[in-house]
Every structure is written in structure tokens, then in C-alpha cells.
Amino acid sequence: MTDKIIATGQTLAEWTANSEWRSEKRTYTGSQYKSPAGCGATSVYDVAWTLKRLRTPIEQFKVTPEYKNLIPGEIFEFHVDPQNIPVRWSVDGLGSGEIATDFGTYKAPDTAFPNSLVVVRATATDKSGRYALGFVRVVPKFDDMHNAIIRTGPPLFAQATSSSRQSP
Numbered sequence: 001m002t003d004k005i006i007a008t009g010q011t012l013a014e015w016t017a018n019s020e021w022r023s024e025k026r027t028y029t030g031s032q033y034k035s036p037a038g039c040g041a042t043s044v045y046d047v048a049w050t051l052k053r054l055r056t057p058i059e060q061f062k063v064t065p066e067y068k069n070l071i072p073g074e075i076f077e078f079h080v081d082p083q084n085i086p087v088r089w090s091v092d093g094l095g096s097g098e099i100a101t102d103f104g105t106y107k108a109p110d111t112a113f114p115n116s117l118v119v120v121r122a123t124a125t126d127k128s129g130r131y132a133l134g135f136v137r138v139v140p141k142f143d144d145m146h147n148a149i150i151r152t153g154p155p156l157f158a159q160a161t162s163s164s165r166q167s168p
Contacts, residue, residue: 072138
């Protein structure tokens, strides 16, 4: 006996769109299926198969921007890249502020907590368990001139580098 399961990539994607798994059980009965001697004239065979979707790198996503400095009370909208992945937004951290769960619009807390980092999480709604993280540092509000420098200057997350010079 021979049986085949033939599916296009589109069909496989549809089968696993809401779950990573697709299972099926088929039962084959009848005298046309040969059984070993002593098993009876009518055979009954159950065949079960399971398919697990493996996520490829192209299906992964990231929060953009990954790092953002904000002043207390400032509002900023985060996005995911690629943008076609539906997500739910959440935030964690000391004085984490608020985020719109459906849109990624974040409002920094009204008070800056020194050296605290807020984690912005985008979780895929397809039950795959995929998520991406972004990070916010809420910097103190000094005055308008300094705030412009803080928001547009080098990020507080920049990696420190050093250089040395020799005298002639």
C-alpha cells in the first residue's frame, strides 16, 4: 500500500499559521491491505503523522529602534520590523511607564529613575512564543537646551571606546 501527503508551501503555512504543529491520523481498513497470517481477513491500520513548523530567520522580527533615550513624560512610538507581524506590546522595569498594547505607543514615566532600564517587549500574537525586545532609558530633564542634546546626541547605550596618542 502506498499513500502520499502532498502539500504546497502555502498549504503548509496555512496549516501552521495558528500553531507550530499539524497532526493527522488516517485509518485504512479492508481486505485489500495484506495482514500477516493469523491476523484475520480484514486489516485495520492506523497511521499518524505530525508536522512541526520551523521558524526561519526571515520570520523573526525586531523592535525598532532597539535603544531609545527619552525624557520624563515623553511619548514615542515603537515598531516591529518586518511590520507585517502582529504583536502585543508590554513594558517591564522600575518606573516602566505605559505602552498601548496594540500600537507600541510608549509614554515614559513622569519621573526618571537613575540607572534604570525599561524593557519594551513585542510578543507575536500567533502563539509561536516569538518576541523581540527594545530598551528605554529615561534621562532626567535638565532644561530645554540640554534635553535637545540628550535626545539627539550619542545614545547612553553606546559602547565606550578608547584611543591613545603618542607624543612625537
